Amino acid sequence: MSQPDPSSPVLARLDRRGLLAAIGAFAIWGLLPLYLKLLHQAPVFQIMTHRVVWCCLFVFGWLGVRGELGHVTRALADGVTRLRLFASAVMITINWLTYVWAVGNGHVVEASLGYFINPLVSVLLGVLFLSEKLNPRQWIAVALAALGVAWLTWQVGRPPWIALTLAFSFGLYGFVRKTVVVDAVAGLAVETLLILPFALAWLLFEYGRGASVFGVVSWQLDALLVASGLLTAVPLVLFAFGVRRVPLTTIGLLQYMAPTLQLITALLVFKEPFTAVQAVGFGCIWLGLVVYAVDGVWRGRPAPALRVAANAGR
Template sequence: MTAARLSPRGLAAATAAFGIWGLFPVYLHPLSGVPALQVIAHRVAWACVFIFGWLLLRGELAGVSATLTNGRLVARLTLTALLISGNWLVYVWSVTHAHIVDTSLGYYINPLVNVVLGVFVLRERLNGAQWTAVALAGAAVAYLAVLAGRPPWIAGTLAMSFSLYGLQRKVISVDALPGLATETLLLLPLALGYLAWCQAAGGAALSLERPGIGALLIGSGLITAIPLFLFAYGARALPYSTLGVLQYIAPSLQLLCGVLLYHESFRPALAAGFALIWVALLIYAADGLWRSRSAPRAARA
């Protein structure tokens, strides 16, 4: 067993990252009175401040400078910036409009959407267990759509936007933090322009009259940056299969927040749809763990 598999710090960092993402609804819920677009604009602006501050302290701004001089990279990071900001917008709107359970569904099915994109975009091959997991997830989504009388657009948008974001970042040759710094920098003019317009129109949420709301808006940048730093550390110290299991911490906590803290509906019929998703994920995760453990044995044979 490698040292990476035994890294307690890596495990703690990754667990903390997914835990923060899972509890993000608790942070966002007090901002329900602030328009989602304004929350995102603040999130972009303050995340840019904190991320660039961190890179400056570590002397790692050269990576951002090198990225900005590459026109092709900038174009591709512009696309990823739009994808992740769209994902953030739908997520914030959903949390502040009593759809936390829907967001958890989106991040439960996200790994399986990744699998489907891998097949159709990257031409990856699936084994029987993976196809079974994808089929069960598809059946669950169809069932939930019939149950609701409409497609589960929140879950679908979150899963697809984040999967497309991950797919693009997978093929872009730039490290995680310089890439995120560049993305926030590209979004910064739009964010600042919108916030300036809100201020001029008298609808700015950041004001001395509401210091608590202002602190949450400023802190949204920090709460964006911290789990990304923790995840980057954990991803380097742990095997990918371990990260694949830990990622379900976030949607599980989101589901608990929605049902237990904010009393969103989770009737038995809805739980049945989630149960299908959980079975699909169990098959997918078990298959991934089995293959990750059998690969070293095959290499030694």
């Protein structure tokens, strides 16, 4: 069978579609704080649980329309896969909850830091748990990120807990998902299904004690809460579409688009402070990311963290 011509208009169009899908996914993730700020009338746990409920419905609807629910049933039928996806569901729940809290409490700058250091945390997890080997340039990148975190801890008097929680929860999420043979969208369907009972229980508890905001405050808030599930599912669908059509090295460079947009939003829209101390810490981490990204491009193949990113969502 003849191989497709890379210069053909059809293949080029598919590549462009994949690139646009990936850019769209990272743009949505990067601008998500703007949306979450609109939900300020809802408590953090209610935002989180509504996100789980509506995301679960949207993802199952998407898979149903595409006739791909079999991926979900096969994953649920395997005990080991089910257990691992429950573990990844716990990690992504911690990640989402921390992120929503950070945005609601004016810590978007620190949240962006978490996603800047996440690729290097994923590399470190690969070394610790998968015995992956790093070359000297990658070790320099990890060391620079560690130096940036240490500087912030020393100057501020506490570790950047929000950033570290986001980075390690998503890093561990990707690590667990790397061990499961299921695509990103079906995996998210299983994860949200497994934590759905807990989400529904919390919403019923809030309703029972008269603290529920859904159906009480305004129809606009209700619509925003429902759409939060859609904004969770859509970028993952776009990412899953794009990652199959775009080189992982390109995906690896695009992933910095999300925290960059978060940082810009924090500074220009939310007017969060950005001190000289933070600039030095971020500078060390950015320098590490430059070393890491250049190394990946120079080698011409994805680094461990990028292979993890291809199997995970956000």
